Amino acid sequence: MSKVLVVTSGKGGVGKTTTTAALGAALAQNGQSVVLVDFDVGLRNLDLVMGAERRVVFDLINVIQGDANLAQALIKDKRVPSLSLLPASQTRDKDALTSEGVAKVIAELRKKFDWVICDSPAGIERGAQMAMYHADMAVIVTNPEVSSVRDSDRIIGMLDSTTEKAKKGEKLEKHLLLTRYDPQRASRGDMLGTDDVLEILSIPLLGIIPESGDVLRASNVGAPVTIAEPESAAARAYNDAARRLAGEKLEVTIPTERKGLFDWLFKRRVS
């Protein structure tokens, strides 16, 4: 049974694209076939984060308009063979996303993959609505700060009213993913705590991704953090989140850096 998952947030810069790449790679590394679909037409980034920008020929809009077929536009990841990418078009705008075209592409992808992960653009306009419309489940990416939480709340309201599932009266599974979480700042009260966010949004928690330089470094070298730095705290948190998505019951913890013996010795030597 294939699942269409939308990664969305309302607010920009909270880590939707990073999350799409990391979760998708983690699911694919666990043996699932996964396609990542970039819905950010006009401001595409997923190809860069996936390190596939040098291989893009056709894109989602070409497929929607019939200029290319899916097989031509899908880019297979070189590191994880069961992971594919359908890039967005940079030279078009969101109006090129027609409802019929998106429906057709999603239906075709459902047949080929276990997971269709749609990377939503920021905002609540056409692009975001098209990305969420066909979703069976949603990951709402939220930073522990008030503006992000309020925007997420708005998006959850839209997921419950404007999607295909909502219109059919069915329930769309929603999961909260807290990203860029800094436990020290949270304990000092500079950040909203996990409990506060969960209390406001009242949807189940999928995971907490710590603020980490590894994530940034991974993006810059064009690899999801779960592939580039698999031992980092962020990668482990994403891996656990992916397993929870796939139905495993794991307790949510705030991962910390795992220090090896040599790190420890080295640290001692230096100080």
Add this chain to the structure above:
Amino acid sequence: MSATTSPLPRIRISGRSFLALTLTPEAPLEDWLSALDHQIARSAGFFAGKPIILDLGMLDAETQHLADLLPALKERGIRVMGIEGGDRTWPALADWEWPENFAGGRASAEIAIPEDDVPEAPGPRTLILENPIRSGQQVVWPDGDVIILGSVASGAEVSAGGSIHVYGPLRGRAIAGIGGNGEARIFTRALEAELVAIDGFYATAEEMNADQTSKPAQVALSGETLTFLPLT
């Protein structure tokens, strides 16, 4: 009051002959009409003021769009003064105003339609852009060459009927020879393109030779392969 009878005026009749043109449409009518349009475009005014006989001899009652044929001709300023062939009982012709038939008439040879002097198509024109082309911008210039003094950013796309010259780094897409011009080339001071294409043959960044990255280069099409040459 006495009635004066003046003699009735004499009716003067003299002969004048016009050459009526016989138009013989063929199915499918859509194609025929577009061919007609093409002809009219090349010899404007040829049908103006000429008597036209419409010969339906090559069509039948089932011809598609037959009912629209007469209005379509009127729309093009063609005055049909007689209809030959065909049958006015064909249902498609029910709404036609059927002019009275002319008796007689002698077929003459097929007439060659004079062609106007078609104005010389304007030669290739060059588009010169002084500003860098930003990510997401698309430049399409089917008429000729495009010269860009700045850079073409990643995510930007330049398409030209002729060649593309980029005096800054080419980091986006360059698509030359879009009208089927295999002679077109792509020139840049620094080749970092995401994709280059000439006359439909393309190469992505990954397929390009890494040695030439960021160096001045030209791309040409030889046969069915793109060749990358250093530009010195």
